[in-house]
Amino acid sequence: MTETSKPSSDSNSSGPGGAGNELPKQYKPADHEERIRARWDAAKAFHADPQRVLRGEAKPYCIVIPPPNVTDRLHLGHALNNTLQDVLARSHRMMGFETLWMAGTDHAGIATQAVVERRLKKEEGITRQQLGREKFVEKVQAFKDEYERIITDQLKLMGCSCDWDRQRFTMDDVCARAVREAFFRLFKDGLIYRGKRLVNWDPVLQTAVSDDECYDEEIDSSFYYLRYPLVHASRGTGLAAGEDPQPVAWNELARRGYPGAEQHPGEEQAWVTVATTRPETYLGDTAVAINPKDPRANSLRGLFVELPLVGRIIPVIEDDYVVLPAAMQADPEAAKSDPKAVFATGFLKVTPAHDPNDYEIGLRHKAAIEACGNPVMINMLAPDGSVSDKHGWTDVGDAHLFVGLPREKARKKVLEEFKVRTVDNSTVSLLAETKPYRHSVKHSDRSKAIIEPYLSDQWYVKVTDDRLAPAANRALVSDQRKSEQQSGKAAVGDGQLRFYPARYAKTYEQWHDGIRDWCISRQLWWGHRVPVWSFGFSQELLNNTPESHRAKCTTLFSQLSKVLHLTEDLHLQFLSDGLSASICAKTPRAERALAAVNALYSNEREELGDSFADILTTDVDWKTVAEFAYFIDDHLSQDTDVLDTWFSSALWPISTMGWPNPQLAGKGFEGLLQAFNPTATLCTAREIITLWVSRMVMFERYLMPVKWETEKTKPDALASLAENGQGRGPLPFKNVFIHAVIQDGEGRKMSKSLGNGLDPLDIISSHGSDAMRFTLCQMTTQTQDVRMPMVKDPTTGRNTSPKFDLGRNFSNKLWNAARFTMSMLSAAPSSPGHLDTSTPRHLSLIDRWMLSRLATANKEVNDSITNFEYSNYAQVMYDLLWRDFCDWYLEAIKPTIASDKSQQAVLRTTLDCILRLLHPIMPYVTEAIYEQIRLLQGAAIDGIKLGASRKGDLLCTAGWPDVQSSLRDEKSEAAFERARSLITAIREIRSQHAVQPKRRITVHAPAGLLDAQASALVQTLAGVEAISSDAPPAGAVGMAFESSQLHLGNLKDAAAAGDTGAERERLQKVISDNEKSIATLEGRLNNPGYALKAPPAMVKQTQDQLAKAKADKDAANAALAAL
RNA sequence: GGGCGGGUAGCUCAGUUGGCUAGAGCAUUCGCUUUACAUGCGAGAGGUCCAGGGUUCGAGUCCCUGCCUGCCCA
16 A cells, blocks of 8 residues: 555656566556547547548448437446447457547437526526527527537547547538438428327427427326216207207106116206316317217217307217226226226217327217317417417307416316306206326426327428338348248348347337337427428419419429529428428528528518629529519418427438538548448447437438449449439448446436436546446346446445446456566566467467467457457456466466566467457556557567557557467367366365465375476465375375375474364265265266267266266275275 | 346356356455455355246256236337
């Protein structure tokens, strides 16, 4: 503990000539990481050069980072995700691939907007509306800059070898161009459309949100039972103005055969009771539904109800979606377990604009509903969730007293009114009953508000089109297309997309099978604005028949785009209402052209002055432009919505490389797509399969040229291969690796609110970056969750985990192994040369063994990287370094290393290989050691190729080791194993006899039991003075080795000898252990089927084991007798 | 409701087409300042592989049923 850590400059200056032993005893990450990072930066070690690929000098390897959200700093899950990517990037870079790891961040529309809105409220007490769109977006931009910097710094501290010069952001100019292009192409091909649908509406943020942005939470609520009076109405025309509907009395219902009607006063108004948890939505009811199997259905056919206060007449319809009350079901007892049946009355209020199921029912009964003169959908809420008559209904009636109330207050008010009012001509209250009910309700992730199903205009991508989702499924490699295989059809696939682990291909495939059109609009301010301008048709146009007004509009539009020289950049689409159309503008210039149209709409050209001189140039026939403007009913209005974040994320693998136009993107983009697309591997978490992987595959296959993969090397390939993929284009990546989700020690998700999260920077400061990375790799098996027990450090107050001790200890072990190696080799400077390994005589047993282990490990590491088996990779390196190299090799060579030149070469080379093999997982400590060891001269070893560093003498660009399989040496491994098992056996006896560790004992064994080299190992590693064939002295302890009887002498001083109790006990345990083995093995051999059916080698092995167990037992018995 | 995982030592997890008497790290017990490392070294103890059935000479591993548990989708 007295050792002080040396500043980096000191260890840096320590040269080759014997200064290595000045390294501190403990590896202190903080002393090295910053300096190492600076060296990588200075050498531009991670900057990829696409030209090397295009010139054929190197094969490409590329990963695009799943861009972290700028919403928050990175957590441990990001650390895992990025470590795994870095391992791939670094290993492939060393293997000689021109490696590009594309970095960047995601604007994360709603998440970021919500965070900034909260901040604004807290710090300045204002809303975004008060600030205004432009100012607010500036605020978000500033926030993004802040977090982008934090995130980038975090990644750098983790050691990520991204190409930082190419870092992108999903909303920067380069990415924005890609978004525009993609939107335009899809729009033009009819795959983007506008539709009125029910969406998840967040009334606080006032935007549509996706299911992914919602969570379910149980709340205490109630079922309310509302009475609706039954009436007659003239079907088909509705009621004439002023005409009162005719009430239906109970006695009439009784005549119609309504069960139980006779129990009510015959002259009084009859009613039905609906059950609801959201009584305020009754304002939007357009029907009451009953199950056709309900015994009451017959007698109600053709009747209507009148909505209380509103006075709207709506039909009673029959739909088998309606749940029968428990008592009416075939098995009433069983139905009691279904809360819906328990609470049901059999009558369902149908509110198509405010409930997804009602929406479907409304569509099924469109005709019956419209026959009453009502639209199917009646929206009774404003976007802020208050009751409003401005968004879809006019028949407010007495319900005006609810208008303007927020939904919670409206609910209360509705209940109050229903309670005090009675059904007309009756004594019963409109509110029949209230029952407490606990149920799960959808909430918005971002605002925590209860989600309102809401009818609104949204933009959709028609992903159900064969060129999108089905094309994404066809991209799977055939052996991962389960559904095709199960249906017996030959797998029809054209792709090379492969998931690791394979089971996730199923998730991917099933998602596409059940996919619905993708709602891409969000009512937010932070994001890519929908590049569409809409207008209504003027009366002039509408005076024509529908067919000809469209034709006229088309003609005007095509003239317009021609005179503006924008035929390729503007596209017109009619909207389904038949009264309006939209124009998509591809470029900023096209956008300005539309602004010019707007200006002309209200001005003469002369009045515009020079403001549109760039658009309305002298060769533009402005009269054509003006004519178009004239046919617009109102000016062109730009859509205020922005696009779903995933729309831009989906383009990430190509937008970051300059698609659609690398020339416009800038100088650094030249050749990027050609060199690196398709990329190699996407590394991400499960939930991203549906959110992102799917969309990237769909978009890239749609947008990139069909012949890209075969013809991309042609000059200007993007422009010349004009044909869009249309579902047959290349993939964004070949492999998708799905890694685990990190949970806390109790299996819960890590989250801020639970306070169980781990900040990677806290781990780096307590354990070092390498320790974190090693531990994370070591945990990465094929499982889907990993647990990370978390503890709060009492001194720093920071969360950490004892799991990372593993990595820290391992770093330290490597450091000390290197320290020892340096001291050995510095003391005996060597000269370069060659070491022939082709014949054993040049190398001792332990050296041949070490090289053999190294060769095996090299292969296993290579295989592990290929198969994304990170845990295996880490484990192989752990065993190689700790068990093989430190525990056995370094200990074994201590007596000989100073004088054995060959051994020095093996030592130096082995450490060098270990550093290289370990570098992708632990880049800092390996680089720090490599600074020293590369300065040591040493003979090269035949059969081991260690390529030189390409940049700045850095390990990170040095060659990946190629330890050839010719160095694998089974004979040496077997000889070593024999020595090792004897050493272990001797150590065990020493320990049981409490022999002092330093005491040198003697072994008495038959002559020739071991050769000289093996004997030397035993002497060094088991504390043995000598192995002799002399008769053992009195008091020597017997032991069995193979089939020989051995004795250990000089275990204790004569005075201490004599106690045979411990020895007796030991021998008895040996005997009983062996007896157990003998029983097991004999049982197996006595099984008649075994010898018959098991492979002969297996039988032989069992026989050998049995023989050994018997010999060991006999030896122990003999020793026991000798006591 | 549909799909996918997990259940192996006190804890966290390996265990590749079925085949050494089921392994590692942490924790634990004993011994050790042995000269690279006490963030270390040597030795040990610790398991009805969730339960039941089946296939097999042989099952932690394959099949079926059930129980517990987690995640995704609707």
